[in-house]
Amino acid sequence: MQLYQALLFTCLVQSQAAVVKKGSLRSKLQSHSMGVLYPYYHTSDALHEELVALATRCPIMKLETRKAEDRDIDVVTIKGQGSEPINRNFLLFGEHARELISPESGLHFIKTLCGEAGNKERVASILKDSEFQIVTNGNPASRKKVEQGDFCLRVNPNGVDLNRNWDEEWSSDNPFGGADTNPGPSAFSEAETQVFKELVTAYNPTNFLTVHSGTKGMYMPWAFDMHHLANRNQAKMLKILREVDQEHCECPFGAAGREVGYACPGTCLDWVYDKLQTPYAFAFEIYTDPEQNEDLKARFDEKISNGMGAFYQKSSSNLAHEHKDLFTEKPSDFVQLKSETHLTNRMSPEWCFGNFNPGTKDRFDAVVENWSSAYLDVAEKVAFNLKHSEKAATDAQPINLAAATPKPAPKLGLTAESVDSSSQLPFQTDYSSALDTYMGSAKTSDSSSESDRMANLFK
Numbered sequence: 395m396q397l398y399q400a401l402l403f404t405c406l407v408q409s410q411a412a413v414v415k416k417g418s419l420r421s422k423l424q425s426h427s428m429g430v431l432y433p434y435y436h437t438s439d440a441l442h443e444e445l446v447a448l449a450t451r452c453p454i455m456k457l458e459t460r461k462a463e464d465r466d467i468d469v470v471t472i473k474g475q476g477s478e479p480i481n482r483n484f485l486l487f488g489e490h491a492r493e494l495i496s497p498e499s500g501l502h503f504i505k506t507l508c509g510e511a512g513n514k515e516r517v518a519s520i521l522k523d524s525e526f527q528i529v530t531n532g533n534p535a536s537r538k539k540v541e542q543g544d545f546c547l548r549v550n551p552n553g554v555d556l557n558r559n560w561d562e563e564w565s566s567d568n569p570f571g572g573a574d575t576n577p578g579p580s581a582f583s584e585a586e587t588q589v590f591k592e593l594v595t596a597y598n599p600t601n602f603l604t605v606h607s608g609t610k611g612m613y614m615p616w617a618f619d620m621h622h623l624a625n626r627n628q629a630k631m632l633k634i635l636r637e638v639d640q641e642h643c644e645c646p647f648g649a650a651g652r653e654v655g656y657a658c659p660g661t662c663l664d665w666v667y668d669k670l671q672t673p674y675a676f677a678f679e680i681y682t683d684p685e686q687n688e689d690l691k692a693r694f695d696e697k698i699s700n701g702m703g704a705f706y707q708k709s710s711s712n713l714a715h716e717h718k719d720l721f722t723e724k725p726s727d728f729v730q731l732k733s734e735t736h737l738t739n740r741m742s743p744e745w746c747f748g749n750f751n752p753g754t755k756d757r758f759d760a761v762v763e764n765w766s767s768a769y770l771d772v773a774e775k776v777a778f779n780l781k782h783s784e785k786a787a788t789d790a791q792p793i794n795l796a797a798a799t800p801k802p803a804p805k806l807g808l809t810a811e812s813v814d815s816s817s818q819l820p821f822q823t824d825y826s827s828a829l830d831t832y833m834g835s836a837k838t839s840d841s842s843s844e845s846d847r848m849a850n851l852f853k
Contacts, residue, residue: 426743427541427543431747432751432753434758435494435751435758436497438531441530442466444501445457445501448504448508449470454472454473454474454475455470455471456471457470461589462589465534465535465551467529467532469528469529470504470526471525471528472504472521472526472527473521473525474521477522479521479522479523479524479777480523480777481523481773481780482524482599483524484526484527484528484594484597484601484602485529485604485605486594486602486603486604486605487530487532488529488531488532488537489556489557489586490533490555490556490557491537491540491550492548494540494747495607495680495758496607497530497531497532498758499605499680499761499765500531500605502762503765506766507521512767512770516770520770520777524773527593527599532556532590533556535550535551536551543743544743545743545744549573550584552578552584554576554584555574555575556590557606557662558575558576558658558660558661559577559578559581559582559583559587560581560582560587560660560661562660562668563618563659563660563664564577564659565659566579577659581660595670599666599670599672601672601676601776602663602675603772604678606677606678606679607680607681607750607751608679608681609645609686609690610646610680610687610690611653611654611678611679612638612676613648613678613679614632614677616650616664617651617659617661617664617677618661620651620655621651623649623652624649624667626667626671627674634772635648636698638768638775639694640694642767642768642771643768644690647694663677674776674779678765680761681752681761682749
């Protein structure tokens with residue numbers, strides 16, 4: 395009997411200890427959650443609730459929820475009352491779960507468009523020419539795990555990188571070998587990217603923007619290729635990047651693959667630009683640890699001071715080659731090194747949060763306000779270009795474009811090495827010639843038609 399009582403007592407003690415240990419573990423996990431450490435961020439549920447409430451107050455906003463298997467993806471459409479916009483903007487936030495600041499900037503931007511933040515008069519003016527469709531939280535299931543403290547999680551619940559799963563130069567090979575860049579078993583294998591594809595195809599935007607964090611940079615196609623710049627609207631996209639960058643970022647800008655020095659296949663940036671023939675396509679990286687700001691600004695200053703010319707003539711002239719330390723230690727959307735697997739293994743949750751997201755309320759507010767204004771700038775500049783191109787098409791006299799311009803490659807822009815020195819029609823092959831020619835053409839008289847200015851690009 396005494397032995398039985400002793401055994402029973404031991405079992406009770408062990409059971410109570412297990413309960414205490416389990417409760418302590420739960421308490422520890424909760425103490426490291428986003429809500430406890432960074433209460434100014436929204437949970438995925440709170441983001442949805444904010445949008446639902448905002449839709450009741452904002453008459454120009456429509457909210458719908460799309461199913462991606464068991465995941466809900468909120469889609470916001472905003473169009474000014476009585477407006478006939480020339481510019482359709484599609485913005486994609488939150489493809490990567492750990493980049494919490496991306497959806498937060500999307501929410502703030504929607505509030506700005508609805509007149510609850512920012513400059514109402516400016517927004518009203520922009521909405522005359524621009525409408526918007528916005529995916530605020532593209533990876534909600536994995537974001538919920540990040541909210542509970544898994545601050546390094548990038549991929550979706552199937553372990554797939556949503557920004558390597560688009561059918562643009564997609565390959566089952568994972569050149570970087572890490573779990574963070576798993577392209578999936580096939581292009582568009584994931585429910586989330588299927589929804590994105592359906593939405594953006596139906597909307598048929600004139601301007602596309604995807605927003606990430608982990609570094610600071612402003613990019614255009616191509617991402618899959620390190621050596622070429624996109625042909626269509628090359629000069630105009632570069633001009634927009636330079637102007638918006640100077641105002642809001644002072645960070646590297648240019649063609650994504652060439653700028654960072656690593657090919658990134660299967661991205662939404664390239665797919666939308668190529669498959670939908672979207673006139674303007676951009677990818678912004680809006681935050682990294684402030685310790686990197688000085689080096690990133692130095693890269694920006696170097697490009698500007700060199701007129702972007704000789705700087706891009708160098709074969710090794712890209713950010714990853716010239717500033718390797720930025721990318722070895724700061725992995726981001728378009729910068730995924732072969733050493734990423736090793737790096738991921740030693741990244742702590744605290745490091746991940748601080749690298750991808752602002753860690754103070756003041757920084758958080760500054761980021762969402764700054765980039766909401768930048769998104770407006772891009773929309774405004776694209777609308778301006780579209781309006782003037784449309785007017786020029788109406789006013790211009792017929793010209794023999796075949797005689798004025800070389801036929802570009804079907805996808806890739808030309809490189810300096812690919813230009814035939816005997817050709818009488820040298821194509822614009824680097825950032826300097828494209829941007830400087832465009833900037834110079836802008837100085838022509840107002841009476842010069844847009845077609846004349848664009849023809850100047852090929853003289």
